[in-house]
Amino acid sequence: MINKSMIKNHMITQKPEKRIHNYREVSQGYTNEQALDEAKRCLECKNKPCVKGCPVRIDIPGFIHRIVEHDIEGAYQIIRASSLLPAVCGRVCPQETQCEELCVRKLKGESVAIGHLERFVADYHSQNNTDKPIIVPTNGIKIAIVGSGPAGLSCANDLVKKGYQVDIYEALHIPGGVLVYGIPEFRLPKAVVEREISALIKQGVNIYTNVIIGKTLTIDDLFTMGYRAVFLGTGAGLPKFMGIPGEMLNGVYSANEYLTRINLMKAYDGVSKTPIQSAQRVAVIGGGNVALDAARWAKRLGAKTVSIIYRRSRTELPARYEEVVHAEEEGIIFRMQTNLQRIIGDDFGFVKKIQCVEMTLGELDDSGRARPIEKPGSEHFIDVDSVIMAIGTTPNPLISQSTIDLKTNQKGCIITTNNTGLTTKDMVYAGGDVVTGSATVILAMGAGREAAQAIDEKVTSDIFKKPPNI
Amino acid sequence: MFKIVLKTILTPSVSLMKIYAPNVVKHAKPGQFIVLRTDSDSERIPFTIAEANQDDQTIAIIFQVVGASTLKLNQLKENDYILDFAGPLGKPSQIDGLKKVCVIGGGLGCAIAYPIAKALHNQKTYVHSIIGFRKKELVFLSSEFKDISDCFDLVTDDGSAGKMGLVTTLLKALLDQDNTFDEVFAIGPLVMMKAVSELTKQYGIKTIVSMNPIMIDGTGMCGGCRITVNNKMRFACVDGPEFDGHQVDFDEAILRNKMYESAERKAYDHACHLLKEVQNDQ
Ligand SMILES: Cc1cc2nc3c(=O)[nH]c(=O)nc-3n(C[C@H](O)[C@H](O)[C@H](O)COP(=O)(O)OP(=O)(O)OC[C@H]3O[C@@H](n4cnc5c(N)ncnc54)[C@H](O)[C@@H]3O)c2cc1C
Ligand SMILES: Cc1cc2nc3c(=O)[nH]c(=O)nc-3n(C[C@H](O)[C@H](O)[C@H](O)COP(=O)(O)OP(=O)(O)OC[C@H]3O[C@@H](n4cnc5c(N)ncnc54)[C@H](O)[C@@H]3O)c2cc1C
Ligand code: SF4
Ligand code: SF4
Ligand code: FES
Numbered sequence: 077m078i079n080k081s082m083i084k085n086h087m088i089t090q091k092p093e094k095r096i097h098n099y100r101e102v103s104q105g106y107t108n109e110q111a112l113d114e115a116k117r118c119l120e121c122k123n124k125p126c127v128k129g130c131p132v133r134i135d136i137p138g139f140i141h142r143i144v145e146h147d148i149e150g151a152y153q154i155i156r157a158s159s160l161l162p163a164v165c166g167r168v169c170p171q172e173t174q175c176e177e178l179c180v181r182k183l184k185g186e187s188v189a190i191g192h193l194e195r196f197v198a199d200y201h202s203q204n205n206t207d208k209p210i211i212v213p214t215n216g217i218k219i220a221i222v223g224s225g226p227a228g229l230s231c232a233n234d235l236v237k238k239g240y241q242v243d244i245y246e247a248l249h250i251p252g253g254v255l256v257y258g259i260p261e262f263r264l265p266k267a268v269v270e271r272e273i274s275a276l277i278k279q280g281v282n283i284y285t286n287v288i289i290g291k292t293l294t295i296d297d298l299f300t301m302g303y304r305a306v307f308l309g310t311g312a313g314l315p316k317f318m319g320i321p322g323e324m325l326n327g328v329y330s331a332n333e334y335l336t337r338i339n340l341m342k343a344y345d346g347v348s349k350t351p352i353q354s355a356q357r358v359a360v361i362g363g364g365n366v367a368l369d370a371a372r373w374a375k376r377l378g379a380k381t382v383s384i385i386y387r388r389s390r391t392e393l394p395a396r397y398e399e400v401v402h403a404e405e406e407g408i409i410f411r412m413q414t415n416l417q418r419i420i421g422d423d424f425g426f427v428k429k430i431q432c433v434e435m436t437l438g439e440l441d442d443s444g445r446a447r448p449i450e451k452p453g454s455e456h457f458i459d460v461d462s463v464i465m466a467i468g469t470t471p472n473p474l475i476s477q478s479t480i481d482l483k484t485n486q487k488g489c490i491i492t493t494n495n496t497g498l499t500t501k502d503m504v505y506a507g508g509d510v511v512t513g514s515a516t517v518i519l520a521m522g523a524g525r526e527a528a529q530a531i532d533e534k535v536t537s538d539i540f541k542k543p544p545n546i
Numbered sequence: 547m548f549k550i551v552l553k554t555i556l557t558p559s560v561s562l563m564k565i566y567a568p569n570v571v572k573h574a575k576p577g578q579f580i581v582l583r584t585d586s587d588s589e590r591i592p593f594t595i596a597e598a599n600q601d602d603q604t605i606a607i608i609f610q611v612v613g614a615s616t617l618k619l620n621q622l623k624e625n626d627y628i629l630d631f632a633g634p635l636g637k638p639s640q641i642d643g644l645k646k647v648c649v650i651g652g653g654l655g656c657a658i659a660y661p662i663a664k665a666l667h668n669q670k671t672y673v674h675s676i677i678g679f680r681k682k683e684l685v686f687l688s689s690e691f692k693d694i695s696d697c698f699d700l701v702t703d704d705g706s707a708g709k710m711g712l713v714t715t716l717l718k719a720l721l722d723q724d725n726t727f728d729e730v731f732a733i734g735p736l737v738m739m740k741a742v743s744e745l746t747k748q749y750g751i752k753t754i755v756s757m758n759p760i761m762i763d764g765t766g767m768c769g770g771c772r773i774t775v776n777n778k779m780r781f782a783c784v785d786g787p788e789f790d791g792h793q794v795d796f797d798e799a800i801l802r803n804k805m806y807e808s809a810e811r812k813a814y815d816h817a818c819h820l821l822k823e824v825q826n827d828q
Contacts, residue, residue, distance in 0.1 A: 247765050249583060249590070249630040286632035288765055292569050313767040317779060324774060324798050333768035341589065341762070425801030472766050474784065 079116035082185025087192055092405040096375050099261045102402055103167075106196040115143035118188045121180055126190060129178040131522045134158045136175060136190055143193060152201040155194060160230040160525075163202065163268045165518050166195025168259060168365075172397045174518070202271055209278045215239040217535060220303040222289045222475070225253020227309030227508025227520040229276060234528035236279050240535075243303075245287040250340065253311055254509075255517070257340040258332070260369050262376070263399070266339075290474035295482070295504060305503045305531045308490060309524055312469045312509035318361070322419025323465070327353060327427035331362070331370045331466035338373050355462030358382045359430055361416050362466035363393040364514075368400065370464045371408050383409040383458065385416055387435050387448040411458075413437070415450065419463055429459045471510045479504075489513055497527030505531055548582075548631040551604055553624045556686040559611045560657070561620055562596065564604040570633045571605060574598035576665035577639030577756070577788055580605060581764040583630040584622065589615045592761045592783075594658040595634060605633070608657035608687070635764045636787050639731075639754070641665055646672040648720070648727045649695075650713050650742055652734020653679055656687050658756050659733040667694035674720075674727070675699070678713040678734070682706035714741045721749050729754060732791060736800045743791030753791035757782045759802060773799050 088104045089095075095102055106114065118140040126136045135154050142151035155162045169175075171191035179187035217240050221228045224246040232242045250256050255269045277283065287293060289310075298306050315330035317323050337352045358374040360367045363386035374382045384403070386393060389412050393400055404410070413435040422428045434454035437446035471488045483491045483500040490499055490506040497505040507523025509515055552564040570580060579594045597606040611620050622628065639662050641647075647666055651659035656677050666673050674697040679685045685700065685707050692698045700708030701716055709716065713734075730753040732742035739755040746753040759771045759782050766784040773782055774795040780786065 247632070248763065249632070286630050287569060288632060288635070291573065291634060291765075292632070293572070297572075313765075315767070315769040317769065317772075319779075323779070324772065324802065326802060326804070330769035333762060333770045336762055336768050342587075425798075425804070474765065 077116060078119065079113055081113075081117060084117075084186045084189040084192070085110040085114040087189075089402070092402075092407070095262065096406050099376060101265050102262050103398075105199055106192055111143055111193060111196045112146075114189050114193055115140045117181060118144075119180060125178040125180060126175045126188075129175040130158075131174065131516075131518045132158045132525070134175075134194070139197065140188070140190075140193060143197065148197055148200045149205070151197045152205075155197060159518075160233045160521055161226060161272055161517070162194050163198035163272065164226070164255060164264060165521075166191050166193075166198055167264050167268070168396070168516075169518050170396045170516060202268075209275060211279055212237055212239045214241045214280065216241060218243065218301075218303045219531060219535075220245060220298045220301075220306045221309065222295075222306065223247075223253060223309040223311055223508075223510075224251035224273075224283060225309055225311050225508060225520060226255065226517045227311070227510075227524040228253070228307065229273065229309075229524070230521040231307045231309060231505075231507065231524035231528045231531075232281050233276055233279075234525055235531065236276070236281050238528075238532050240532075242281045244281060244283045245289055245293070246283060246285045247288040247310075248340065249285050251283050251285060253309075257336050258366065258369070260335070260339060260373055262372070263369065288474065290478040295475070295479045295501070299503070304535055305505065307497070307524070307527050307531065308475060308499070308504065308506040308510055309508045309520070310472060310475060310506075310510045311520075312471045312489075312514045314470045314472045314488075315465065316468045316470065317465055318416065318467060320416065320418050322421060322427070322430075325419055325421040325427045325463075326425050327355065327462045328419060329462070329464050331360075331366045331464055332469065334370050334464050335366075335373065338377075352377065353462060354378055355460075356380050357458075357460040358462045358464065359385055359416070359458060359460045360464045360466055361385050362468070363388070363395060364466065364468075365395045365399060366514075367464075367466035368395045368403050368408075370466055372399075372403055372406060374462070374464070375406055375408065379462075381409060382407075383411050383460075385411050385414050385432060387413065387415045388437065388446060389413055392445055413448065415448065416463075417455065420457075427461055427463055429457050430463060431455060431457055469514055471513070487513060495526055496530035497523060498530060503534070547627040547629060550622055550624055550626050550628065551602070553622075556608065557684065559620075559684075560608065560654075560686045561611075562606060562608045563619075563622075564597075564599070564602075564606045565628060565631060566603060567605045567631050567633075568603040570595075570631065571598045571600055571603050574605065574634040575638035576641070576661045578634035578636050579764070579787065580607065580631060580633030581635060581761070582619075582628050582632070584615070584618050585629050588618060588629075590630070590762055590764070591615045591619075592635070592758070592764055594661065594756075596657060596661050597664075598634075605631075608660070610654045610657070612654070632764070636783060637785070639665065639788055641669065641671070644671045644728045646727050647674070648717065648730045649673055649675045650717065650730065650732040650734070650738075651675070651677040651687075651691070652713055652732075652738040653684065655734030655738070655756070656691070658758075659731060660687055660690060662731055662733075663691065664694050672696045674725075676701065676713050676716050678702065678738075679707070680704070712741070713738065714745055717742065718745055721745075721751075727751055730791075731756075736796055736803065739791060739794075740796035740800075743794070743796070747792050754788050755791040755794060756787045757789055757794065757799065758787060759799060773802070 139151040139154040176187040360371040434451040435448040441447040505527040508520030593607040649663040675695040771782040776793040
């Protein structure tokens with residue numbers, strides 16, 4: 077029986093006035109009843125338009141059908157066939173521009189809540205599943221993965237399942253990449269990420285933290301150590317600044333520094349020794365997920381006013397829709413069509429205020445978005461004591477600088493051949509943000525899988541390549 | 547986990563530790579540093595590699611207790627373990643082809659200057675070292691410096707050990723006596739490096755300083771270590787830590803280093819307090 081409701085089942089969330097005083101997850105997930113009710117909204121379309129919107133092509137109507145049949149574990153297996161991290165993607169995918177955008181129910185009303193259902197299934201599985209991981213006997217062929225973000229993890233997962241001996245090298249002291257150092261606890265509990273990583277370890281993947289490839293070991297060292305292929309999933313972690321006056325003042329952070337201090341070094345809990353400034357009036361520059369995460373953390377750390385300063389209009393905000401709504405509920409101020417011009421400090425070198433200018437939107441630029449233009453005479457000041465720069469990141473050059481035969485483009489992204497992730501260096505593959513620049517978790521995962529496939533094909537064909545008979 | 551295979555107490559607040567870290571040793575060069583975390587609640591703190599020993603696969607660090615994290619580190623003993631230890635980070639010192647060099651260490655900076663002086667000595671560069679401390683009780687590494695220097699000077703602010711004065715007093719005297727150097731390496735408090743750089747600029751002697759801003763990751767990810775060099779923003783952990791002292795904006799760096807002073811003071815007092823409680827219990 078189809079549920080004809082025009083609107084989604086809405087997830088229960090912690091009340092805004094409560095959640096800004098804690099770090100717990102905002103969205104609480106579906107109840108069994110909600111999940112069933114929502115699943116029944118799916119028309120199980122024959123041509124599956126929604127699947128085309130999913131970068132890893134999850135069989136969406138297939139898994140939703142299992143929910144309707146009360147076979148949640150079956151639903152999980154369907155999702156898991158295409159995605160390593162459903163509990164993560166169900167929470168952080170920009171569904172509204174991917175699977176849900178193409179859902180036919182959107183023609184009249186809201187789409188099926190595919191992301192919420194995916195999360196429900198993944199959480200159900202982790203709470204109820206008791207099966208032991210299937211350990212594939214190793215074929216003795218060693219593959220090295222550099223970086224333990226979604227790209228590296230999913231590449232490792234596919235390769236270990238095919239019998240390879242997989243070792244992951246991670247520069248930081250904790251694996252997970254942006255999933256642990258960037259995306260906040262209140263949006264993606266660290267326990268969810270830890271669970272997925274420990275599942276990989278149980279399958280025999282080794283993770284070596286504190287190893288910076290390009291410094292501790294070079295890529296050529298890895299080959300000397302006996303690895304047959306190397307996958308680079310090192311992300312785009314180098315923060316950009318604007319090059320405006322005042323960026324060196326105390327109280328100016330890159331979003332990476334701000335979020336790392338909080339998420340990775342746990343500056344928010346009394347036990348940690350890593351300090352964080354407790355600012356009262358915070359301005360966050362940028363309009364993506366990173367900006368919103370930083371803004372919402374600032375609020376949780378006790379800031380009275382937190383403003384998002386973004387050059388374009390609200391409709392162009394690149395952040396996930398759900399996060400924009402949650403941020404608004406939490407009292408974050410959205411100063412749209414505003415640009416930062418300079419930061420002004422006090423006599424002690426601390427931020428005092430910022431000078432901004434209003435923007436009008438002109439013709440479409442190369443990115444297909446309206447070009448923001450400064451409105452003359454609209455300069456104004458805002459009193460703040462902290463400024464967080466969330467205007468983007470580029471790939472870290474440590475590896476490319478130490479590997480001469482690895483080519484990058486002008487933006488510092490590693491150049492690869494389509495669909496295989498093969499770089500300009502033999503047997504070295506790459507995928508995720510290090511190739512595309514900052515993108516999404518699901519795209520990084522997809523790239524990791526494609527590279528795993530390509531590595532397997534190449535290694536297998538090399539083995540079976542017999543010397544010619546003379 | 548990384549084992550501490552040797553600990554030597556140099557002064558009441560300065561210790562040397564040798565840590566077993568075969569991976570880090572492999573490519574380590576003078577001028578580079580490591581980042582460590584003693585346990586899961588600790589900060590990531592950077593230390594210069596004092597020695598990388600390929601034979602026993604150890605890295606030596608020399609550190610001074612200045613705050614909560616270094617206090618905690620100093621409580622570890624031989625055969626204890628450090629949770630995280632990553633490196634080598636930063637660019638190595640460029641010492642090729644130098645014939646005659648003056649190495650200046652100020653206080654804690656002597657720990658960072660020593661491995662550079664030693665590397666210079668090993669490649670047969672003439673090394674004149676000047677190390678300076680506030681007073682006699684704080685002096686460390688002086689015999690080590692002496693052993694590798696062609697000419698050695700110790701100065702203290704109050705004259706309680708060596709000559710009385712600042713390192714710049716002595717350097718100026720040397721330069722005025724027509725001593726000249728291919729390069730000066732000056733490592734110590736920001737004000738000292740600033741003073742040395744201003745002095746050598748007048749004499750046209752290239753001066754390398756080692757910048758030690760507050761760092762988190764040490765890999766270029768946070769931008770917290772940014773400084774201005776030649777009017778450009780640079781990240782000390784990946785572009786440095788050594789820079790041309792005549793191009794560094796010291797005044798800005800001095801202001802930036804004050805960022806967490808009060809928070810760190812609190813953490814230090816708290817750590818001292820806990821330590822006292824533990825000692826009272828024993
Ligand atoms: C704050 C924030 C919020 C975000 N929110 C969302 C969201 O809601 N939805 C979404 O889809 N996407 C979001 N993203 C983007 C998403 O997280 C990234 O696109 C994704 O994590 C990229 O995955 P990756 O595996 O390519 O790299 P990363 O996750 O960046 O992982 C790279 C790993 O490689 C390690 N590494 C780097 N260099 C080396 C080296 N030389 N040696 C060894 N290890 C190295 C790094 O330490 C890191 O652990 C967000 C990003 C940020 C920063
Ligand atoms: C590249 C690099 C190499 C270094 N090498 C050495 C070394 O070989 N031996 C050594 O003893 N120290 C070295 N340091 C300094 C060392 O990292 C700091 O002393 C340490 O982080 C202080 O931590 P804490 O928690 O004990 O003190 P905190 O409580 O963090 O600080 C206490 C006091 O020290 C100052 N301080 C904090 N961080 C630094 C810093 N990075 N540099 C200078 N002063 C600081 C603070 O302003 C404060 O006044 C190095 C720093 C860098 C960046
Ligand atoms: S992985 Fe993302 S895009 Fe794919 S179905 Fe799930 S939420 Fe949609
Ligand atoms: S498009 Fe929407 S209704 Fe159709 S199968 Fe996909 S989720 Fe179900
Ligand atoms: S310490 Fe983070 S960028 Fe240098």
